[in-house]
Amino acid sequence: MRVAVVGAGAMGCLYAAAFHRAGAAVTLVDVNPEHIAAINARGLELETRAGIETLPLPALRPEQATEAADLLVLFTKTFHTDVALEGVKAIIGPDTHVLTLQNGLGNDEAVARHVARERVIAGVSTMPSDLVGSGRVRSHGEGGSKIYPAFGGDTGFAQRVADLLAAGGLPTHLEPQIQAAIWSKAIFNAAMNTLCALTRRTPGFLGAHDEAKAMISAVVLEGVAAANASGIAIQAQPILDLTVVSVTDHADHEASMLQDVKAGRPTEVDAINGAIVRAARKAGVAVPVTETLWRLVKLEDAKLA
Incomplete structure (x- = not known):
């Protein structure tokens, strides 16, 4: 091939x-x-x-x-x-x-x-x-x-x-069920990528702090609600389990959004958090933590203008 x-x-x-x-x-x-x-x-x-x-x-x-x-x-x-x-x-x-x-x-x-x-x-x-x-x-x-x-x-x-x-x-x-898998990955990234980018730290740091763990859980639950309301049937626990793998087995991995912020490049937050927010609005679901992280990363992007 x-x-x-x-x-x-x-x-x-x-x-x-x-x-x-x-x-x-x-x-x-x-x-x-x-x-x-x-x-x-x-x-x-x-x-x-x-x-x-x-x-x-x-x-x-x-x-x-x-x-x-x-x-x-x-x-x-x-x-x-x-x-x-x-x-x-x-x-x-x-x-x-x-x-x-x-x-x-x-x-x-x-x-x-x-x-x-x-x-x-x-x-x-x-x-x-x-x-x-x-x-x-x-x-x-x-x-x-x-x-x-x-x-x-x-x-x-x-x-x-x-x-x-x-x-x-x-x-x-x-x-x-590839759309369910894609949504699940997007929800994972909406939590992990944004928090790594905003804290300038790798997943191991997030796993060591209750504040980060609380936001991770909130974003996952919001994303799952938005997916389900959009006709994509997924569950929260597998995504939450993957975040645990991220903060342990991938503790030192630099998420792509973190790499972008450190390098002074635009992030993909519009296609991740932004896309979830837009789908949630269309479905009539509130996703306040996801939206807040989206706007905070957008401010990071705005520094590049």
């Missing part, structure tokens, strides 16, 4: 490594010139609990990518989706599938503006990954992926993708 990973940040590199280990022909596509140069010069360095490996993956700028891919894996920021897919339209052939593992809600519909709906695969990942330098990624912690055709239909290609990722070391399975 010819796989193009568009958005070669921490998560993109982690998944590219898995596809490479499984024997796929993988190309990284990104706009960071230092990162691209480092990968092409010495390979992608990936550090996991098992050790450090160096993987010989080609890295290109979007305009350099010209060969049609069987699978395009999209890991850009949500607000870059349209620009990113337009920038790599040369590699989107009539049979190319696009897998979005981006944060937040509504990514499948955004991708469907660029490819046929039957070729959109949606998913979520619970893997931790940090970009520690140009060409260097660290992933210390366990997790996996759930994927499924976003709008229903044939699951054959999605199963091949899941099998490759599993063979490459990232446990992945098909989840027919």
Whole structure:
């Protein structure tokens, strides 16, 4: 399988490594010139609990990518989706599938503006990954992926993708209730990502303070109420259990929103907390803690103007 990973940040590199280990022909596509140069010069360095490996993956700028891919894996920021897919339209052939593992809600519909709906695969990942330098990624912690055709239909290609990722070391399975999984991940991020960003601390810090734990629980319960009122049946306890894993097993992981705030980049809070708030309003559900965290992170974004 010819796989193009568009958005070669921490998560993109982690998944590219898995596809490479499984024997796929993988190309990284990104706009960071230092990162691209480092990968092409010495390979992608990936550090996991098992050790450090160096993987010989080609890295290109979007305009350099010209060969049609069987699978395009999209890991850009949500607000870059349209620009990113337009920038790599040369590699989107009539049979190319696009897998979005981006944060937040509504990514499948955004991708469907660029490819046929039957070729959109949606998913979520619970893997931790940090970009520690140009060409260097660290992933210390366990997790996996759930994927499924976003709008229903044939699951054959999605199963091949899941099998490759599993063979490459990232446990992945098909989840027919993928929208419930996406909502659950968004609710988790609405609590954990925002609090990490606002405190400038990793999950271990949150787990050590009752104030943070109370807000985490409140956001999860609000998000579940909004999901259920929107016709997505989910329960709170599995999400709460995942937050416990985050503050223990992933205690030192820098959440993507924390990385963005520290680096002076815009966050994806509109696609996470903002999307939950908008859905809650439409369904007539109050989500005050989720909305407060959304507005506080928006103030962080406003500092960049």
